[in-house]
Amino acid sequence: xxxxxxxxxxxxxxxxxxxxxxxxxxxxxxxxxxxxxxxxxxxxxxxxxxxxxxxxxxxxxxxxxxxxxxxxxxxxxxxxxxxxxxxxxxxxxxxxxxxxxxxxxxxxxxxxxxxxxxxxxxxxxxxxxxxxxxxxxxxxxxxxxxxxxxxxxxxxxxxxxxxxxxxxxxxxxxxxxxxxxxxxxxxxxxxxxxxxxxxxxxxxxxxxxxxxxxxxxxxxxxxxxxxxxxxxxxxxxxxxxxxxxxxxxxxxxxxxxxxxxxxxxxxxxxxxxxxxxxxxxxxxxxxxxxxxxxxxxxxxxxxxxxxxxxxxxxxxxxxxxxxxxxxxxxxxxxxxxxxxxxxxxxxxxxxxxxxxxxxxxxxxxxxxxxxxxxxxxxxxxxxxxxxxxxxxxxxxxxxxxxxxxxxxxxxxxxxxxxxxxxxxxxxxxxxxxxxxxxxxxxxxxxxxxxxxxxxxxxxxxxxxxxxxxxxxxxxxxxxxxxxxxxxxxxxx
Ligand code: HAM
Numbered sequence: 328x329x330x331x332x333x334x335x336x337x338x339x340x341x342x343x344x345x346x347x348x349x350x351x352x353x354x355x356x357x358x359x360x361x362x363x364x365x366x367x368x369x370x371x372x373x374x375x376x377x378x379x380x381x382x383x384x385x386x387x388x389x390x391x392x393x394x395x396x397x398x399x400x401x402x403x404x405x406x407x408x409x410x411x412x413x414x415x416x417x418x419x420x421x422x423x424x425x426x427x428x429x430x431x432x433x434x435x436x437x438x439x440x441x442x443x444x445x446x447x448x449x450x451x452x453x454x455x456x457x458x459x460x461x462x463x464x465x466x467x468x469x470x471x472x473x474x475x476x477x478x479x480x481x482x483x484x485x486x487x488x489x490x491x492x493x494x495x496x497x498x499x500x501x502x503x504x505x506x507x508x509x510x511x512x513x514x515x516x517x518x519x520x521x522x523x524x525x526x527x528x529x530x531x532x533x534x535x536x537x538x539x540x541x542x543x544x545x546x547x548x549x550x551x552x553x554x555x556x557x558x559x560x561x562x563x564x565x566x567x568x569x570x571x572x573x574x575x576x577x578x579x580x581x582x583x584x585x586x587x588x589x590x591x592x593x594x595x596x597x598x599x600x601x602x603x604x605x606x607x608x609x610x611x612x613x614x615x616x617x618x619x620x621x622x623x624x625x626x627x628x629x630x631x632x633x634x635x636x637x638x639x640x641x642x643x644x645x646x647x648x649x650x651x652x653x654x655x656x657x658x659x660x661x662x663x664x665x666x667x668x669x670x671x672x673x674x675x676x677x678x679x680x681x682x683x684x685x686x687x688x689x690x691x692x693x694x695x696x697x698x699x700x701x702x703x704x705x706x707x708x709x710x711x712x713x714x715x716x717x718x719x720x721x722x723x724x725x726x727x728x729x730x731x732x733x734x735x736x737x738x739x740x741x742x743x744x745x746x747x748x749x750x751x752x753x754x755x756x757x758x759x760x761x762x763x764x765x766x767x768x769x770x771x772x773x774x775x776x777x778x779x780x781x782x783x784x785x786x787x788x789x790x791x792x793x794x795x796x797x798x799x800x801x802x803x804x805x806x807x808x809x810x811x812x813x814x815x816x817x818x819x
Contacts, residue, residue, distance in 0.1 A: 407517025495528030
């Protein structure tokens with residue numbers, strides 16, 4: 328209610344899982360010098376409470392300090408980033424809990440690495456968008472560093488660090504914040520959390536099949552069906568075969584893939600132009616573009632021949648998918664190439680069947696990344712799954728849960744003199760594993776009831792003078808609307 332009222336006032340709310348439509352406000356506010364009602368009416372006193380609650384910009388922002396003309400800082404986070412209020416954190420914890428539950432169900436172990444990494448980990452020369460979007464700078468020790476835009480190079484660094492001592496296959500997952508200076512669209516932000524699952528040391532497409540099974544398991548867990556979402560699958564070996572047929576040198580492979588990946592964002596003639604600039608001859612361009620428009624594995628087999636590795640990998644992957652029982656979730660689509668340079672084999676991307684949103688997740692095989700970092704190559708495959716698009720989709724489908732804040736017990740001392748007793752009761756309950764909200768101020772019974780209801784408590788424990796003299800408290804079961812006098816032992 329409060330939020331609605333404030334939003335109508337034009338405040339820039341940037342809910343972590345909201346659509347960018349609501350985050351377009353800041354430019355408007357800054358340029359129009361718009362003030363909230365609170366700021367206008369409460370001036371000159373700085374309406375801290377209003378600012379904290381509404382998260383609106385109070386007063387006109389005066390650049391470059393970022394302060395408003397009322398002298399208060401801009402309470403909004405940097406553009407493209409999000410604050411997570413407790414209600415947002417509940418949702419985020421739910422989502423990350425689902426990510427982690429799927430990963431552990433598949434026997435994966437969690438790892439993490441610093442958000443700040445050495446810049447060289449992310450600088451590749453294949454013309455990828457991700458390289459241009461780096462948040463990179465020189466630290467106080469003159470080292471070039473970057474906020475990680477993805478987790479895969481960090482994973483590779485960790486694998487190289489362990490070297491031969493790492494028992495293979497390794498199955499690792501991570502949930503981490505990534506930073507990309509992106510042009511913001513629906514579901515794309517400048518910071519996002521990514522769930523990654525990667526398998527190190529398995530050369531066969533059994534690894535990709537297992538990863539896809541994990542993605543489908545996640546979709547099912549959150550209530551999505553194969554009519555809502557699917558996963559497009561192809562192999563980079565399709566393009567590799569075509570380029571080899573036309574005699575294009577292997578060094579150009581990654582660059583060609585990065586350009587071809589733009590087909591869903593740029594007009595075809597722009598993509599052709601970029602390929603021409605790279606030196607790809609017109610006949611090869613035609614060959615590449617007709618290969619990525621193929622509709623079926625049969626057609627692909629006719630083009631590349633029965634001995635083609637791409638066809639063999641994809642056929643095997645679809646057989647495995649049938650075995651797992653998720654074949655209908657997959658769509659063979661050779662136009663999926665992926666925009667990251669390091670993929671070498673199977674590539675895939677999760678999509679919404681209505682086609683309203685950008686890729687939900689993406690991944691593939693990258694068997695040569697360790698080599699690019701100067702180490703010995705090892706077969707690797709994995710995926711990244713962002714938090715933003717899936718929340719948008721679940722919202723659209725009415726499947727986004729609203730996890731409540733809840734405690735087991737609310738303990739209320741009914742007199743100041745009873746505070747030590749109430750504190751002792753709360754401590755005993757907490758030690759017994761219950762979550763307890765201890766009321767810290769003198770409050771009326773009516774307030775205590777409302778408060779317990781708000782916290783979805785299952786019990787309200789009232790510590791009153793006469794009951795306590797008898798060594799007892801009143802406990803109200805808020806589910807059954809039943810109350811009784813019990814000893815503290817009986818509470819536990
Ligand atoms: P990616 O396709 O760049 O792949 O990102 C994976 C997923 O992260 C995307 O499908 C999307 O869900 C999310 N994502 C990426 N950028 C943004 C953004 N700016 N805002 C919101 N969400 C975003 C990779 O990052 C690979 N490292 C994945 C991988 C892991 N491949 C193998 N292992």
